[in-house]
Amino acid sequence: MNTAVERALSGPLVVGVDGSAPSLRAVDWAADEAVLRGVPLRLVYACLWERYEGAALARDIGRPTALPLAQDVAGAAAERARVRHPDLKVTADVVFEEPEYALVREGRHASALVVGTRGRSGIAEMLLGSVSLAVAARADCPVIVLRGSHDNRATPPVRRRVVVGVGEDVKESAAVGFAVAEARRRGVTLEAVRAWRCPAHESTDHPLMSGEPASLHEERAAEELEAALRDVPADIDVRRRTVEGHAGRVLLAASHEADLLVVGARRREGHFGLQLGRVAHAALHHSACPVAVVPQQA
Structure with a gap:
């Protein structure tokens, strides 16, 4: 070990x-x-x-x-x-x-x-x-x-939900592993959220093409979400959500219904200064519930 x-x-x-x-x-x-x-x-x-x-x-x-x-x-x-x-x-x-x-x-x-x-x-x-x-x-x-206005307690859970943000890099997610363990300890649902966006330059007004680019982005997000959750034990109650929008705003909205919001933060070898990223930074400043920032070595 x-x-x-x-x-x-x-x-x-x-x-x-x-x-x-x-x-x-x-x-x-x-x-x-x-x-x-x-x-x-x-x-x-x-x-x-x-x-x-x-x-x-x-x-x-x-x-x-x-x-x-x-x-x-x-x-x-x-x-x-x-x-x-x-x-x-x-x-x-x-x-x-x-x-x-x-x-x-x-x-x-x-x-x-x-x-x-x-x-x-x-x-x-x-x-x-x-x-x-x-x-x-x-x-x-x-x-x-x-963060947030919850009671001063980790147990019993108030919202009965741990939310984890899933990013694009799904090779190994320390944040997902941490969220799984926290959901298991509390006996609550794990809600895994993957935000996605359709770049403006890919949009089209043609009636035969309408919606296709967006659907492709959503499908890719769903695949990435499944890949991130592939090793989650079967005894964990998992809710999967793909949501169109900026990841920070999507997770902040989800934090209103969570006991804990889990986000990842890249740590780069030899890099000095604050290593958070925009999503974790937004969560720390505006989440409606406690936030766990889990370091992930790049």
Whole structure:
């Protein structure tokens, strides 16, 4: 068994915490997910600002030093998870480092990372937040971002559906494999969606040709969808959908009826910067449910 498979099966589920409401929601959801997976839950509080400025500022205003404050945040989050699931193995750690770097490093040994939509920073409030986006774009393991207005829980399922977006490259889809496992854990339907588009230059108004180009594109999409699902076990309830339209918009519409939206993200060897793609980026910013971004080596 290779290292990636071993990590996926037994590695801890890591959740980033910072004391904010979104991160506490992530703790609740991650605790449920860890129980589903049968793996330990690891909470990580990472903050570079407190490492360099917290202690001095605390002395100026007569407050405790940064370390006890950080440990209080991590400890309270760990206690929250233990109350929710008393039998779950929970550990917590404080790391004085940029949160995105700390969490990406943690992801090397994790089965998955779970983060909230935003942290305490005002700048992060304006974006996805920035930490969640950076982690989803760089981590070596699946990253689940707690978007949407669902209750703070992974179980029991609310919509009873896991949706996965299927792209053009169907040689091997880590996203499909991840979605299959999540649907099985929850005992829900797996909805595989393949969006397709008919290029404008192929359209025609001739009455004898009308609809032919579109039908060819739809047939190709259906074939690609079947190829992507060829190894799905027979005990999984699968719903197949081919939908005309932009993949991002199609998946965002599907997210309103899902407990989890799963999308893939290409990781290219030697490539630096954010590696997400337009579909994953749109899902992270606008999905109506939690989003799992699953890395796929190009």
